[in-house]
Amino acid sequence: MCNGDCGNPLVPIPGKLIKIIEETPDVKTFHITTDQGKPFTPMPGQLGMLSIPDVGEGMFSITSQGQEHLEISIKRVGVLTDALHEAEPGQPVGIRGPYGNGFPIDKFKGRDILFIGGGIGLAPVRSLIGYCMENREDFGKIEILYGARSPEDLVFQEDLFQNWPKAKDTTVYVTVDKGNDEWKGNVGFVPAYLEQINPSPKITLLCGPPIMIKFVLQSLAKMGFQEDDIVTTLEMRMKCGIGKCGRCNIGSKFVCLDGPVFTLTEMKDLPPEY
Amino acid sequence: MKGILRTKIPQALDALSSGAQVLAPMKINGVSRFACWGQQGELVLGASNTLIPPKDAVFGQTEKMYKYQMGQEAVTIEEIPQDGPQLVVFGIRPCDVRSIQALDQVFLTKGFVDQIYKTKRDRSVLVALGCSQPQQTCFCSSMGINPLDADGADVMMWESGDTYSLEARTDKGKDLLAKLEPFLTDVNNSSPPSPKFSLEFSMEGVTEKLQKMFEHSIWDKWYRKCLGCGICTYVCPTCHCFDIQEKNIKDGQGYKFRCWDSCMFPEYSLMAGGHNPRDSKKPRIRNRFLHKLRYFPERYGMLLCTGCGRCLRECPVNMDITRFIREVREVTLDV
Numbered sequence: 049m050c051n052g053d054c055g056n057p058l059v060p061i062p063g064k065l066i067k068i069i070e071e072t073p074d075v076k077t078f079h080i081t082t083d084q085g086k087p088f089t090p091m092p093g094q095l096g097m098l099s100i101p102d103v104g105e106g107m108f109s110i111t112s113q114g115q116e117h118l119e120i121s122i123k124r125v126g127v128l129t130d131a132l133h134e135a136e137p138g139q140p141v142g143i144r145g146p147y148g149n150g151f152p153i154d155k156f157k158g159r160d161i162l163f164i165g166g167g168i169g170l171a172p173v174r175s176l177i178g179y180c181m182e183n184r185e186d187f188g189k190i191e192i193l194y195g196a197r198s199p200e201d202l203v204f205q206e207d208l209f210q211n212w213p214k215a216k217d218t219t220v221y222v223t224v225d226k227g228n229d230e231w232k233g234n235v236g237f238v239p240a241y242l243e244q245i246n247p248s249p250k251i252t253l254l255c256g257p258p259i260m261i262k263f264v265l266q267s268l269a270k271m272g273f274q275e276d277d278i279v280t281t282l283e284m285r286m287k288c289g290i291g292k293c294g295r296c297n298i299g300s301k302f303v304c305l306d307g308p309v310f311t312l313t314e315m316k317d318l319p320p321e322y
Numbered sequence: 323m324k325g326i327l328r329t330k331i332p333q334a335l336d337a338l339s340s341g342a343q344v345l346a347p348m349k350i351n352g353v354s355r356f357a358c359w360g361q362q363g364e365l366v367l368g369a370s371n372t373l374i375p376p377k378d379a380v381f382g383q384t385e386k387m388y389k390y391q392m393g394q395e396a397v398t399i400e401e402i403p404q405d406g407p408q409l410v411v412f413g414i415r416p417c418d419v420r421s422i423q424a425l426d427q428v429f430l431t432k433g434f435v436d437q438i439y440k441t442k443r444d445r446s447v448l449v450a451l452g453c454s455q456p457q458q459t460c461f462c463s464s465m466g467i468n469p470l471d472a473d474g475a476d477v478m479m480w481e482s483g484d485t486y487s488l489e490a491r492t493d494k495g496k497d498l499l500a501k502l503e504p505f506l507t508d509v510n511n512s513s514p515p516s517p518k519f520s521l522e523f524s525m526e527g528v529t530e531k532l533q534k535m536f537e538h539s540i541w542d543k544w545y546r547k548c549l550g551c552g553i554c555t556y557v558c559p560t561c562h563c564f565d566i567q568e569k570n571i572k573d574g575q576g577y578k579f580r581c582w583d584s585c586m587f588p589e590y591s592l593m594a595g596g597h598n599p600r601d602s603k604k605p606r607i608r609n610r611f612l613h614k615l616r617y618f619p620e621r622y623g624m625l626l627c628t629g630c631g632r633c634l635r636e637c638p639v640n641m642d643i644t645r646f647i648r649e650v651r652e653v654t655l656d657v
Binding site for chain 2: 055061062083101103104105106125126127128138140258284287293297298319321
């Protein structure tokens with residue numbers, strides 16, 4: 049039997065889902081552990097390959113971790129994510145990783161930071177926000193801007209409305225594309241709200257749907273943000289996670305190995321094929 | 323110099339087969355490929371290389387990775403061992419030896435070692451056969467390969483009349499020749515004739531030029547006739563992309579396997595949710611050619627084309643990478 053030390057990096061460690069949190073109608077956060085405790089200890093921005101072995105396997109950003117478990121937030125979009133959304137706590141799973149480069153933490157240290165997330169894109173962003181909160185003295189002021197389609201689609205609401213606003217030197221801005229009767233916050237797209245807030249140029253972590261990224265980048269450029277200070281993550285289909293199976297290449301880079309984190313400067317060196 | 327009479331080769335392979343798995347170029351049901359010696363088929367050591375490349379000796383078309391059993395409480399995962407006897411690849415051509423060197427780069431470097439590949443590769447002994455009669459579609463010399471001398475071979479072999487002369491290049495090769503001793507005779511050290519290629523061109527500056535040609539109109543012309551059948555990737559000795567899938571047998575029990583995949587298929591890069599970064603033939607053709615001629619050299623410092631000519635020979639619509647390269651060389655870029 050393999051307990052994760054069998055040497056073949058493609059073989060997962062047996063684990064199980066110990067807690068499932070319903071974030072929105074189509075996003076759930078899964079807590080994963082193994083008999084040996086936490087499967088591995090990822091750095092913020094790194095990835096994990098999660099499987100229900102008889103259904104499929106997929107690569108996900110790890111949004112948070114505890115002493116004994118990993119947390120992965122997953123939007124329901126396909127066969128594996130359907131099965132995960134239908135699973136109950138106790139569901140056996142396979143997990144392998146960590147994969148990818150993670151966020152360049154040293155680049156963020158000692159500086160004021162702007163975090164921008166759209167939809168499920170807050171999941172990877174949250175891993176670095178969590179790291180900053182745990183090592184608060186290593187980082188400057190924090191601004192967090194998050195947008196979702198509607199109030200019902202806002203993920204990590206406890207963090208957005210309670211934990212983060214209470215943290216030292218931290219400001220949180222939340223917007224929705226379309227409000228409802230109870231929504232008292234901002235209504236509008238992320239790029240417009242960003243220009244309204246008009247933050248001074250600083251190091252920025254940006255994750256979200258491609259259309260949001262495209263317009264946020266235009267806004268950031270307008271406001272004088274440096275390309276090398278804009279950090280984002282890219283997605284491609286992945287199978288192996290270790291740079292062998294081929295499909296996640298963008299030019300000569302493999303997103304699973306050389307990414308998923310790239311600065312805008314690095315992205316501009318890649319063919320626009322993502 | 324030592325050598326072996328052509329007529330003694332079957333006996334020699336029989337003898338090797340007692341302690342090793344011997345793969346030799348065989349024609350079986352009309353298809354030539356590297357097959358286990360001892361099967362019904364005809365040994366083909368003539369001028370033409372096999373239709374199916376020998377990459378599956380070290381990178382199987384389908385490889386079972388691990389078994390799983392889903393339970394109520396837990397899943398058990400059991401790795402499927404890949405060990406086995408020595409793997410003698412007999413009669414592999416210099417182009418195909420080079421392809422295995424490229425696969426070594428993919429599977430053994432850049433942070434992760436692929437254990438399945440490594441287990442097979444460590445067991446392999448490459449007995450290479452020098453080529454003195456290149457085929458119409460051969461262009462290995464243009465790809466920097468010496469058709470008479472395979473860098474990376476354990477034993478080098480050359481045909482000369484009714485004998486094949488043999489030279490060990492590594493310790494593994496020496497051990498193999500020691501096992502063959504009863505079948506060997508002394509032969510003259512006559513150097514094989516210098517091969518003549520009908521396809522010859524220079525690769526100078528091609529990778530660098532392609533770095534500036536991602537948006538070039540050349541792709542609009544080149545993708546049009548492609549049928550997307552994937553035969554180029556299937557017969558390519560260097561194509562190494564694979565898929566991972568599960569085979570459910572019953573009651574949550576089954577196994578995971580990997581199998582050759584092709585960048586020519588739409589599903590290859592199709593993401594859950596529907597987005598596909600290479601959603602039509604043009605980006606797929608471009609990615610395939612650039613992978614061979616630009617991306618792989620950028621990442622690993624070598625071309626991912628060995629000039630074996632199989633894709634030229636098998637493509638139903640005559641897509642010809644050599645013609646593509648020559649066209650790239652003729653392109654004038656705006657400075």
